[in-house]
Amino acid sequence: MENKCENLSLYIIDELSEHEKAQFEQHLKICIHCQKEVQSLKETWEMLSYDFEEQDVPASLKDDVMNFIFQEQETTIQPPDETAKKDGLKLFFTKQFSPLSAGIAAVLLMGVIGLLWSNLQLRDNMAALENKVESTTTTEIVRTFNLSGQNTAASASGNAYLVQEGSSTVLVIELNNMPSTENEEVYQVWLLKNGKRQSAGTLKPDLNGNGLITYRLPKNHSFDDIGITLEPNPNNTQPQGQKVMGTT
Amino acid sequence: MKSKTDEELVALILQNHRPALEELYDRYVKLVYSFSLKMAKGDSEKTKEIVQQVFLRLWTTKQTYNPSQGKFVNWLLTITRNIAIDIIRKEQKEHVNIQLDPQEWHQMQDQKTEGVPEQVSNNLLKQQIREAKQNLSESQQRLIHLLYWEGYTLSEIAEMERTPLGTIKNRLHQSLKKLRNYMSEELGGVVRHGK
Numbered sequence: 001m002e003n004k005c006e007n008l009s010l011y012i013i014d015e016l017s018e019h020e021k022a023q024f025e026q027h028l029k030i031c032i033h034c035q036k037e038v039q040s041l042k043e044t045w046e047m048l049s050y051d052f053e054e055q056d057v058p059a060s061l062k063d064d065v066m067n068f069i070f071q072e073q074e075t076t077i078q079p080p081d082e083t084a085k086k087d088g089l090k091l092f093f094t095k096q097f098s099p100l101s102a103g104i105a106a107v108l109l110m111g112v113i114g115l116l117w118s119n120l121q122l123r124d125n126m127a128a129l130e131n132k133v134e135s136t137t138t139t140e141i142v143r144t145f146n147l148s149g150q151n152t153a154a155s156a157s158g159n160a161y162l163v164q165e166g167s168s169t170v171l172v173i174e175l176n177n178m179p180s181t182e183n184e185e186v187y188q189v190w191l192l193k194n195g196k197r198q199s200a201g202t203l204k205p206d207l208n209g210n211g212l213i214t215y216r217l218p219k220n221h222s223f224d225d226i227g228i229t230l231e232p233n234p235n236n237t238q239p240q241g242q243k244v245m246g247t248t
Numbered sequence: 249m250k251s252k253t254d255e256e257l258v259a260l261i262l263q264n265h266r267p268a269l270e271e272l273y274d275r276y277v278k279l280v281y282s283f284s285l286k287m288a289k290g291d292s293e294k295t296k297e298i299v300q301q302v303f304l305r306l307w308t309t310k311q312t313y314n315p316s317q318g319k320f321v322n323w324l325l326t327i328t329r330n331i332a333i334d335i336i337r338k339e340q341k342e343h344v345n346i347q348l349d350p351q352e353w354h355q356m357q358d359q360k361t362e363g364v365p366e367q368v369s370n371n372l373l374k375q376q377i378r379e380a381k382q383n384l385s386e387s388q389q390r391l392i393h394l395l396y397w398e399g400y401t402l403s404e405i406a407e408m409e410r411t412p413l414g415t416i417k418n419r420l421h422q423s424l425k426k427l428r429n430y431m432s433e434e435l436g437g438v439v440r441h442g443k
Contacts, residue, residue: 046325047377047427048377048392049396052285054279057278057281062273069304
């Protein structure tokens with residue numbers, strides 16, 4: 001609370017960020033000390049404005065101000081004709097921008113146009129790609145499995161996705177924290193259906209223990225669970241090694 | 249138009265009523281102009297720019313004045329000050345950042361008190377605020393001047409003064425309190441004391 005009270009002066013001189021200001025206004029609702037101070041200090045701050053000498057205003061100023069205001073209105077809202085519009089805009093720009101800021105504005109504008117152009121190009125490319133994909137297949141995940149490790153690969157985990165690509169089905173398995181394999185050893189994926197196993201391929205994890213495998217399922221093939229074994233050598237038709245992962 | 253209150257004029261401006269803007273101009277241009285001239289340190293071109301922007305903002309952005317926030321004059325001067333700071337500081341930033349040494353500060357004060365003809369309606373208030381400022385220490389006076397009239401932020405002032413920001417914040421708080429206490433003594437009811 002004490003901390004917030006320190007912001008009282010900054011609040012009065014309007015030097016708080018929007019966020020800080022909102023926070024202080026919350027604080028003000030509950031802090032009696034600040035409530036007592038805020039009004040009189042604000043009036044004091046505003047009273048500083050009277051510390052100036054009144055001056056005679058040049059007679060021409062009113063026309064300058066009114067023309068400035070109403071000419072801008074005309075040039076921006078209802079230009080009478082093309083040439084006047086050009087002159088008006090020129091006037092508008094010379095009034096609004098110093099040569100430096102005009103230069104900066106021009107550079108920024110070019111940048112914006114450049115970005116816009118490359119953006120449009122990109123959008124075209126993407127549209128073309130999307131069309132290509134759409135014309136061939138739409139990919140959709142139809143089922144997700146969680147895989148967890150056991151035995152020698154107790155720390156391993158993974159996910160499997162059954163992906164529908166047009167009329168074919170692809171199984172994508174992603175594995176993490178797999179113990180590394182030695183020599184001929186491979187991990188082999190088995191699809192289980194009614195106690196029967198069918199191989200869905202073998203893989204070796206990378207140095208970080210990550211593994212990925214995709215398998216295109218034969219037409220109308222279905223399965224209930226996924227099991228992974230550590231095989232002493234690849235290309236077995238039935239598992240010989242220990243089961244190390246399975247669906248949960 | 250002449251019999252309308254400020255609030256009524258602001259309401260008419262909302263409906264794009266040009267004579268209402270002209271009436272507000274006639275009423276307050278002296279105030280806005282003189283205030284801007286001080287902010288612009290006597291630069292009449294810059295002063296004109298500020299005055300134009302102030303009335304343009306009144307006309308276009310339709311900032312609504314809410315009487316509960318205080319006097320119209322204070323509201324108008326707050327807008328004027330903000331615009332003036334924008335215009336002046338924008339220009340300053342294009343130049344090298346200004347360091348102020350104590351000598352320059354004295355010169356600045358001399359300029360300020362140079363004999364400009366006095367013909368002020370808010371004479372009393374002005375006199376009081378000046379007297380109140382005399383009660384501030386030199387560093388407090390300098391802070392108020394840099395902050396209010398030069399439009400520097402507290403961090404910029406801390407940097408210029410080579411003083412920690414916390415000290416500057418505290419100095420500001422002390423300065424405002426001192427000014428308030430002095431003025432509430434002198435003016436009685438004009439500034440309501442917080443107690």
